[in-house]
Amino acid sequence: MYSFNATPCFNFFRFIRAAAYYLTLFFISQLSLAANLVQIENAKPGFAEWDDFYAPSNVHDMEGYANKESVNPGDSIAFYVNANPRIDANFKLAVYRLGWYGGAGARRVVTPVVIISKSQNIPASDKVTGMVQANWVKSYELIVPKTWLSGIYVVTVIGNTSKKGQYIPFVVREINRNSDYLFQVATLTWQAYNAWGGKSLYSYNSNAVPVASDTDLTDDAHIPARKVSFNRPYDDWQGLGLLTAWEIKMLFFLEREGYDVTYQTDTDSHIGNGGLLNHKALLSVGHDEYWTKSMRNNFQTAQNHGIGLGFFGANTAFWQVRLESASAPLVTQKYRTLVGYKEYAETEDPLATNVSTIDDNLVTSLWRDERWANSPENELVGIMYSFWPVNGNVITTKTDPKLANGKPSHWIYTGTGLGVGAVFKGLLGYEADRVFNNGKTPANLQIVASSSVPTNAVEYPEFASSSVSQPKAHMTVYTKPCTLTPCNNPVSTVFASGTMQWVWGLDSYLRTVNLENRLVKKITRNVLARLISAPLPK
Secondary structure: OOOOOOOHHHHHHHHHHHHHHHHHHHHHHHHHHHOOHHHHHHOOOOOHHHHOOEOOOOHHHEEEEEOOOEEOOOOEEEEEEEEOOOOOOEEEEEEEEEOOHHHOOEEEEEEEEEEEOOOOOOOOOOOOOOOOOOOOOOOEEEEOOOOOOOEEEEEEEEEOOOOEEEEEEEEEOOOOOOEEEEEEEOHHHHHHHOOHHHOOOOOOOOOOOOOOOOOOOOOOOOOOOOEEEOOOOOOOHHHOOOOOOOHHHHHHHHHHHOOOEEEEEHHHHHHOOOOHHHEEEEEEEEEOOEEOHHHHHHHHHHHHOOOEEEEEEEOOOOEEOEEEOOOOOOOOOOOOEEEOOHHHHHHHOHHHHOOOOOOHHHOOOEOOOOOOOOOOHHHOOOOEEEEEEEEEEEEEOOOOOOOEOOEOOOHHHOOOOOOOOOEEEEEEEEEEEEOOOOOOOOOOOEEEEEEEOOOOOEEOOOOEOOOOOOOEEEEEEEEEEOOOOOOOOOEEEEEEOOEHHHHHHOOOOOOOOOOOOHHHHHHHHHHHHHHOOOOOOO
């Protein structure tokens, strides 16, 4: 409380300073009320050293996994760590939320906990399915605070002596929170490519240990599994799976720009845990190749409610897969086994080989396979996977007969000043999609970019040289009116970039060549606005 017994001038300045202080507090409080939760979260101090360590030369010297891919605030999650005590008697476990945080990239939410190292066994692959499932002793259990915001979180496990370590990723979802955007994290695809223990769903990175059902293999040195387990570490990117290749670029962009976004895994989309109908738009990012029937159904239901769909990747929903419980002795753990017979489905998938045809649409083959699922991806996405390997440029195209000064008139290019044929270098690849004339393409599909595919690329399904003299990859948009109430938007706008590398134009994290581009960001802002029926940004 101020006394007015001092000189008038002094009292005046003291009053002004006090008034300014309380006025500042008022405006901060008003900003907090106006800001969304992501903006408030990213105003907190970050921790730039979250990724400042190296992996061990032998990955089995320090590695781990979580017993859940995602949790709600208030849930528990356990971490299982294999740490070589001959190298590190102890290790430190810390937890971070990924975000912008002024460029730091993460905020530390659990300070380092010191844990005694323990070696855990590397299991053999199953003789029938090739699945590798760890059954380790729990190292640490966390009760997720109810104050934690939805996001992608990473655990670091770092040796006290070696200072080397690995990550364990997980997602915090908020199933009861409405948000403009729901970001689907493609953990099914991460797991399909994960060859930890010697087996993935691919031959190129699997070992030669036999699978009992093998009958016709072209390369006996590489035998893929038919099932893979979430109960094991990721062997890519220091335990982060494919996160740093794709999703993290979009994550940093969204959080830097302050979009109202929540996160969940594709398993949550399968189960329905995430409440897809609580959002205005769903985002599939990067390499989102493996989808279950329930995922596809739930996305289509969301679309019928007018929810926008943003496919910021390529090769989306290419393989149909199933989810099963873990195998013994962990059978109570639901959705921990990914089933994908793929090229062997016709002769090995039990749903294909049994007499009944009632479950033919669940056979783990291609979504476009007419014998089984018979639901080509372009029914939902608008385009489908066609080209690999690709490393080229995205090229803008004429999208409307009415052009202003040679510039595309489509809303996607509003505010860019781009002309027809503008080039975004290095953003086409490494897989790319195109329009298919299979009778399933949405009627009002618009091609907004048509990019020449490099001559070294091969075309699926034959993986032979393209049958087209100048093959093109496409970026597209279409709309579908809301047909189910409540309508989250009047229409569902569906955008497909047709390239995985589009997100490289949004952020340069871990890129040796910086492809970050202000016009790519502007186009992406336009798309994100239209997905939720908002005015295009200035």
